[in-house]
Amino acid sequence: MQNIKKIAVVGSGLVGSLLAIYLRKAGHQVHVYDRSPDIRKIQFSGRSINLAMSNRGWKALDAVEIGDVIREIAIPMDKRAIHLVDKLNFQNYGQEGESIYSISRGILNRKMIDLAEAAGAEFFFEQKIWDVSLDDATLHSGETERGAWEDKKYDLVFGADGAFSRIRHRMQRQSMFDYSQEFLPIGYKELNIPANADGTHKLDKNSFHIWPRGEYMLIALPNLDGSFTCTLFMPFEGENSFQSLNDIPSVEAFFEKNLPDTIDVIPKLTEDFFNNPTSTLVTMKCFPWTYKDKVALIGDASHAIVPFYGQGMNAGFEDITVLYEMMEKYGDDWKTVFSEYEKSRKPNADAIAELSYRNFLEMSSKTAxxxxxxxxxxxxxxxxxxxxxxxxxxxxxxxxxxxxxxxxxxxxxxxxxxxxxxxxxxxxxxxxxxxxxxxxxxxxx
Amino acid sequence: MQNIKKIAVVGSGLVGSLLAIYLRKAGHQVHVYDRSPDIRKIQFSGRSINLAMSNRGWKALDAVEIGDVIREIAIPMDKRAIHLVDKLNFQNYGQEGESIYSISRGILNRKMIDLAEAAGAEFFFEQKIWDVSLDDATLHSGETERGAWEDKKYDLVFGADGAFSRIRHRMQRQSMFDYSQEFLPIGYKELNIPANADGTHKLDKNSFHIWPRGEYMLIALPNLDGSFTCTLFMPFEGENSFQSLNDIPSVEAFFEKNLPDTIDVIPKLTEDFFNNPTSTLVTMKCFPWTYKDKVALIGDASHAIVPFYGQGMNAGFEDITVLYEMMEKYGDDWKTVFSEYEKSRKPNADAIAELSYRNFLEMSSKTAxxxxxxxxxxxxxxxxxxxxxxxxxxxxxxxxxxxxxxxxxxxxxxxxxxxxxxxxxxxxxxxxxxxxxxxxxxxxx
Structure with a gap:
């Protein structure tokens, strides 16, 4: 029989909350920490890209029997709707019946935390974890990085705290820790296509909408409420860039000329454009992902990728699938669980990072x-x-x-x-x- | 006329002290900080690789008229002495009269600090700089990272604090900062060939001695006192590795079998082998190297490379040559000095990193x-x-x-x-x- 462990998961995002559900399923005591307030009690940030759930994501959800609950908040997209300047083409994603699924990140995250709590995980919000002692799996939290800290001792710690993980930050300072972070010269900005007055979608609901324009592009993914979350990807600098679109007339002129069919459907264009932040895109790789039988990184904390293959969340969920396989195989031998987990996942994380980066190159240069x-x-x-x-x-x-x-x-x-x-x-x-x-x-x- | 600036250089190594001489030459006030004690007052660490000064290094020294003083502590090596198991071959480095120069790192560093002090730079040892405020070029120092800190405000700060730079550590935490660190699976260990009783060298004095053995190798560079500083490069793990050489008999047997002509000349082999640390080899790349007109990285802090081309120090000294060119060209406009410096140096730093890594591959796999x-x-x-x-x-x-x-x-x-x-x-x-x-x-x- 497996020993029950006291486990901390740092990060209450999608991977952190699904991991909590899996760890509860295995019978462990689970505490989830997040530096942010409870996402169920706040407004969304206006800086997210809608998610496209595909097979790997569903597999991880179905294995803990929450796939069907999540399907209720997902919209199938069986095709790309390609908006050229003068026409609209459709392109199926796969064979008949194959779809990817649009889900709002915020709505999914709220649901996942509910599900994790229902499974018995305890969540602690607005708890800033600044550091971790690797050898004894102890978290150090406090109001500020330089102020007084409180110690929280666990048997195991998971860093599911994203691309800028503090848990990884500590591991990085060891010798023999390979690490890289590389930013793209393009950023992204969230825009919005609201629903029609009757709640229906203004564009085809079951399509991933894309306006490919070479060095920049716009995408739109459907939401349950009839709206679309749009994301504009564009260079920071240069002719067509966030830097060059620096006032209302230039944004309006740019969209009229290059994205004419969006004018009618994005009514608050300039308002959103100047209120929403411009976010960066980073590829982060590292190794090892684990420390002895004490600490493991998972999801974006171990492999942050650019979003151009729609696989970021799917890859993170697949981490959990593989981790759980190793838990079933090696039971209480956490050192082996961790080393087999990282050995299995690292080449695949590198592969999806490469594929995602290539898709960026394809979209930005090869479409012409x-x-x-x-x-x-x-x-x-x-x-x-x-x-x-x-x-x-x-x-x-x-x-x-x-x-x-x-x-x-x-x-x-x-x-x-x-x-x-x-x-x-x-x-x-x-x-x-x-x-x-x-x-x-x-x-x- | 150029404004006199109050400048902090973090790191009193070779690059830090030469930079201090250049900044003094330009008339600035210069404070150099180091977390270690004054190297002139302590014993050497037993973990250095002897330096091979070549053209780029001499050019930077000669431009501030200290080349001749340094030549007095340098030994020309005009050839490789290649020690095969059963014979010794010689291979000239270049044309007649072309040599690289062996210098003990410790002796050179002591001399450089003396020269920088003579030029008017002030040195502060055992001062731990934990952080820097980039926008106002303020250093934060203190006994411990989490204890009380003292602020030191400057006009400009240079991070010459090596591959694990604290100054870069702060820059790394900005958005859009590209960074990578990659460790080789091989480490190195310092060994020693003492002088003969009469002070002469036991091996040819004007050769770079190398025992190439595929996956591992030994090198020896001459010192002024008749000794040689040897470096054994070897995988951490595997058949012939530091891990496998874990007791006195195994080290002795290994050297007798594979490096037979070293037995007579390395008398304290096993003593040094087990007393001296096994050090790691890292390639570190980053960009940008500078922050506004406030902070700049230089030397290993901006581009740490593996030592297989003998260019680490030479590349760092060449950074200073280029920085000074930009200072002469752009005068008081430090923002332009910094941006032109990093623009000029980054592709060259990447190139020597690549060449150094390729030399490692060549030596470890292609020699056969x-x-x-x-x-x-x-x-x-x-x-x-x-x-x-x-x-x-x-x-x-x-x-x-x-x-x-x-x-x-x-x-x-x-x-x-x-x-x-x-x-x-x-x-x-x-x-x-x-x-x-x-x-x-x-x-x-």
Whole structure:
């Protein structure tokens, strides 16, 4: 039988609260700390990107039987709605019946905390954890970093405290701790498309809306109340940038010229634009993720990624799936649980970081690249005809629970094949011919 | 005329003390802080690697007319002495008259502090700087990190406080600060070859001695007193590792078997092996290096590299050369001085980090690679015949003051050429033929 442990989870975000539910399921005593007030009692911040829950996320929720409750606050999106300046195209995400699900981060987080409390986890809000003593799993909290601190001793501590984790901050100061943080030169800003007067959605409800424009783009994800949460991704500096859009006329002119079909649906454009903060995008990698049998990092605290694959939360939830597998396998041997957990997850976290960064590059530079578009057309044609021979990378990442690292490796292999295909004579003319199809079949052997 | 500034330099190492001399030359008031005791009053630590001063280092010293004083404590090394298990080979570093110079880190550091004090800089030892307020260039010092702090206000602060810089630590916590630290899986340990009874050197004095053994290696650099400072680089774990050499018999057996010609010259082998610490090797990169016109990082604090190109100190001294160029160009406009300094140095710091890391890979894996050795032979032959057409990468880095980034780019270009040459039919037989020579000449066009 497993020993009951006294466990602290630092961070009451999505990963922290789901982890609390899993730890309670395993019978442990669980305290969750957060420096912020209870999100159930405050207004949302105006700086979030809506979530796109996909297979890995659902798998982690279903395993503790809360998937169905969360499905009630999720809206399926089976396609991209691509808003070009002069037309609107639709593109299915996967096969018939495959969807990703839009969920408001705030609404989901509130629900998850309710569920964790119902499972018996105790939450402590407005508790600032400044430091941790790794060897005895003791948290140090207090009003200010330099003021008096109180010690809270646990058997185990989980750092689920996000990209700027204080728990990791302490681990970083050890020797042999690899660490990197890299910011993108683009930021993001939340905007809003309100519901119609009758509560219906102003745009197609079951689409992930995207206005791709090369170096910048706008996306919109549906909310339950008929509104859409929009996110504008844009360089900080340069011609089309947050810096250049510095007054009401320039924002209005920019949207009228480049995003004309948004004018009617974003009524509070300039108000939101100047009230909402411009947030940064960071990729953070580190290793190790754990310290002896005492402390472990999880979610964004161990691998913060850019949001362009919609996998941040899904990857964090999958961390929990794998951690729990190791708990079931190694029981009370937490040192082994932790080391097998980090060994299993690190290559996959690196893979989804790489895939997410590549998607940023694709969206910002390759959408205008003729070769790239041709490649996508050929892949689509072949994949539709031979679905078992060519699962697109997006589907491997989104509609599967096979390791991210495998998806990346197979994706690279598929790219090598397509590189050869694109070098065929007259490929522009013959791209949809039997000759090309046979060439791919041959290369796949 | 330039305004006199009150400037703090954090760190009294080689870069900190040379920077102090330059800032005094420009007429500023200079305070240098160090958390350690005055190195002139204590014994050395037994954890240093001897320095190899080359062109970039001498240039920075000569510009403030202290090169000749330092040359008195330097020993020229014009060649590698390569100790194979059964024979000894010599390999010149460059052309006739080109040498790198062995200097004991401790002796150089003491001398540099003397010179900086003579130039009017004030040194404050055993002063722990825990934090800095970036906006007003104020240092915070105290006995302990959590105890009472004293504020020291300056006009400018330089962080010359090494790879684990506290000044950078504060900058790191800003948004948009890119940062990475990556440890090698190998460590190093200092050993010692004492002088003969008559004060002469036991091995050739004017050689950089190296015992290359693939995954591990030993080096020895001459000291003025007739001794050599040796450094053993070796994996932490695995077959031949610090972990596996865990008692006196295993160390003795290992040296007898693999480094037989060192047995007679390292009398206190096991004593030093178990008394001296095993140190780590880290590559640290970050950006930006400066904050407004207030704070700047320099030397290892902005770019810590692994020691396998012998360029760590040289790169740090070159930072000062470039900083001073910018001071002369932009005078009192410190914001521009700082931004032009970091813009100029960052790509070169990245380049020497890359080159140093590649040298580690070369030494640990490629020394046994037949193709690699053949490439080196072909390059050497060609370079000897056409010295103006093919300056080897090592010379570009070591005997030149052209930018590191240029050396890296030309080195990559040379590698591309050699890749094609190595693909020639029968290259193993014809490597020293006119045919190969002509092929290189053609590819260089």
């Amino acid at each position: 690249d003729e070769n790239f578009l041709l490649q996508k057309k050929i892949e689509k044609l072949f994949s539709d005809k031979y679905p078992e021979k060519w699962i697109p990378l997006y589907s491997r990442v989104t509609f599967s629970d096979r390791p991210y690292a495998e998806a990346l490796a197979i994706g690279d292999y598929q790219n090598e094949i397509m590189e050869k295909v694109l070098k065929m004579d007259n490929i522009n003319q013959i791209w949809d011919s039997v000759e090309v199809e046979n060439k791919i079949l041959e290369l796949l052997k | 690679d037949e193709n690699f050795l053949l490439q080196k032979k072909i390059e050497k032959l060609f370079s000897d015949k056409y010295p103006e057409k093919w300056i080897p990468l090592y010379s570009r880095v070591t005997f030149s003051d052209r930018p590191y980034a240029e050396a890296l780019a030309i080195g990559d270009y040379q590698n591309e050429i050699m890749e094609k040459v190595l693909k020639m039919d029968n290259i193993n037989q014809i490597w020293d033929s006119v045919e190969v020579e002509n092929k290189i000449l053609e590819l260089l066009k």
